[in-house]
Amino acid sequence: MKRLVVLSGAGMSAESGVSTFRDSNGLWENHRIEEVASPIAWQNNPQMVLEFYNQRRKQLFEVEPNAGHKALLRLEKKFDVQIITQNVDDLHERAGSSNVLHLHGEMKKVRSTLDPGLVYTLDHWELKWGDKCEKGSQLRPHIVWFGEGVPLIGTAVEIISEADIVLVIGTSMVVYPAAGLIGYAPESSPKYYIDPKAFPVSGITNLTIVKEKAGKGVPRLVNQLLEEA
Ligand code: OAD
Numbered sequence: 001m002k003r004l005v006v007l008s009g010a011g012m013s014a015e016s017g018v019s020t021f022r023d024s025n026g027l028w029e030n031h032r033i034e035e036v037a038s039p040i041a042w043q044n045n046p047q048m049v050l051e052f053y054n055q056r057r058k059q060l061f062e063v064e065p066n067a068g069h070k071a072l073l074r075l076e077k078k079f080d081v082q083i084i085t086q087n088v089d090d091l092h093e094r095a096g097s098s099n100v101l102h103l104h105g106e107m108k109k110v111r112s113t114l115d116p117g118l119v120y121t122l123d124h125w126e127l128k129w130g131d132k133c134e135k136g137s138q139l140r141p142h143i144v145w146f147g148e149g150v151p152l153i154g155t156a157v158e159i160i161s162e163a164d165i166v167l168v169i170g171t172s173m174v175v176y177p178a179a180g181l182i183g184y185a186p187e188s189s190p191k192y193y194i195d196p197k198a199f200p201v202s203g204i205t206n207l208t209i210v211k212e213k214a215g216k217g218v219p220r221l222v223n224q225l226l227e228e229a
Contacts, residue, residue, distance in 0.1 A: 001078070001079060001080045002078075002079055002080065002164040002165060002229070003079070003080045003082065003162050003163055003164050003165075004075055004079040004080065004081050004082070004163070004164065004165045004166075004167065004225070005081075005082050005083075005084065005159060005160050005163040005165070005166050005167070005185070006072060006081065006082070006083040006084065006085075006166075006167045006168075006169060007084050007085075007086075007160070007166065007167070007168045007169070007171065007178075007181055007182065008083060008084075008085040008086065008087060008092070008168075008169045008170060008171065009085075009086045009087065009169070009170045009171025009172065009173075009178075010022075010086070010087060010170060010171065011169065011170020011171060011195055011196075011213075011214055012068060012069065012085070012087060012091075012092075012169050012170040012171075012214050013063075013066070013069075013087055013089050013091050013170075014170065014213070014214070015066040015067070015068065015213060015214060015215040016063045016064060016065060016066045016069075016089075016091055017059075017062075017063045018059065018060070018063055018087075018089055018091075020170075021172075022172050022174070035048070036048065036049055036052040036053075037049075037143070037145045037146055038145050038146045038147050039145055039147055039148065040147075041145075042140060042145070046129060046138070046140075047129050049140075049141070050127055050128065050129060050141075053107070053127065053141045053143070054125060054126050054127060056088075056107060057107050057108065057122070057125040057126075057127075058125040058126075060089050060090070060107050060108065060125070061125055063089075063091070064091075064094070065091045065092075065094050065095035066091075066214070066215050067214075067215045067216075067218070067219050068169065068170075068213075068214030068215050068217075068218035068219070069091050069092055069094075069095035069097070070095045070096075070219075071218045071219040071222040072092070072095065072097055072218065072222065073095050073096040073097055074222055074226065075222055075225065075226070076097070076098060077226070078225075078226055078229040079165070079225075079229065081097065081098070081099060082099045082101070082159050082163075083097055083099060083100045083101065084101045084103060084156045084159060084160065084181065085100060085101070085102055085103065086103050086104050086171060086175065086178050087102070087104070088102065088104055088105050088106055088107040088143055089107055090106065090107070090108055101152055101155060101156060101159065102152070103144070103150055103152055103153065103156060103178050104143065104144045104150070104178070105141070105142045105143035105144045106142050106143075107141070107143070108121055108122050109121050109122070109142035110122060110127050110131075110139040110140065110141060110142055111133075111139065111140060111142045112133035112134075112135060112137050112139060112140075113133075113137045113138050113139070113140050114133065114135050114136075114137035115133065115135060115137075118133045118134065118135065119142055120133070120139070127139060127141065150177055150178070153177050153178075153181075156178075156181055157181065157184050160181050160182070160184045160185050161184050161185070161186070163185045163186065163189050164186075164189055165189060165190050165191075165192075165225065166182065166185045166189060166190070166191040166192070167191075167192050167194065167218075167221070168182060168191065168192065168193040168194070168195070168198075169194045169195065169214050169217075169218060170194070170195050170214050171195065172195075172197070173201065182201060182204055183203065183204065187205045187206065188205075188206065189206065190206050190208070191204060191206055191207045191208070192207075192208045192210055192221055193207060193208070193209055193210065194210040194212060194214060194217040194218060194221065195210075195211070195214075196211055196212065196213055197211075198210060198211050
């Protein structure tokens with residue numbers, strides 16, 4: 001089976017009702033990024049950080065996968081599909097996709113501030129100041145904040161280095177190291193960039209630009225790839 005690697009960003013979930021980061025109604029409009037998504041913010045005002053993520057998590061319990069997420073599942077009939085997402089939502093999993101790597105963490109997970117190996121999945125939306133891990137330390141969102149390392153980047157590089165086909169969906173390609181991943185795909189592998197604002201990425205060969213929303217562009221491309229396979 002050929003390996004098909006998906007690199008998804010916030011635009012993947014936009015039509016599910018999850019705001020993107022950098023479009024005009026973006027998530028950060030009323031909050032500067034460093035106010036809510038950095039270790040310094042957590043140090044200075046943990047309650048505000050918790051509240052911010054609680055609101056995002058609450059929203060996540062109310063949204064559903066869209067046609068783009070669902071179409072990716074169909075690819076598993078003919079391809080070894082590996083999804084590398086910058087998204088912290090669980091919409092790929094809820095659409096049924098089997099292999100999803102969350103580069104920037106997961107909204108429904110929280111972890112110990114004392115022992116990062118202690119990770120828990122919440123079945124409700126609210127994480128409170130005073131909620132503690134089994135070793136007695138405060139729990140924090142399981143999210144990669146600005147200024148923190150991306151622990152899974154090495155695994156992601158390994159996955160994309162073996163890609164026969166690459167789909168980049170709904171990302172502005174400005175946040176590194178995620179934005180650099182496409183550069184590790186084999187030069188000869190066909191690559192598709194589906195995003196209303198997609199652009200030719202410098203240095204990337206065999207790239208087809210699909211200026212469409214994920215809900216329309218992904219099902220159409222999936223049909224084409226399944227026919228060609
Ligand atoms: P951005 O908000 O930077 O970019 C969203 C992209 O989605 C843009 O290129 C839009 O054109 C596109 N878009 C909007 N609606 C779409 C639709 N319906 N279908 C397809 N594409 C659509 O989001 P990311 O590139 O994902 O990091 O941002 C990367 C990282 O920046 C995030 O993971 C987050 C943020 O800081 C962390 O939280 C660590």
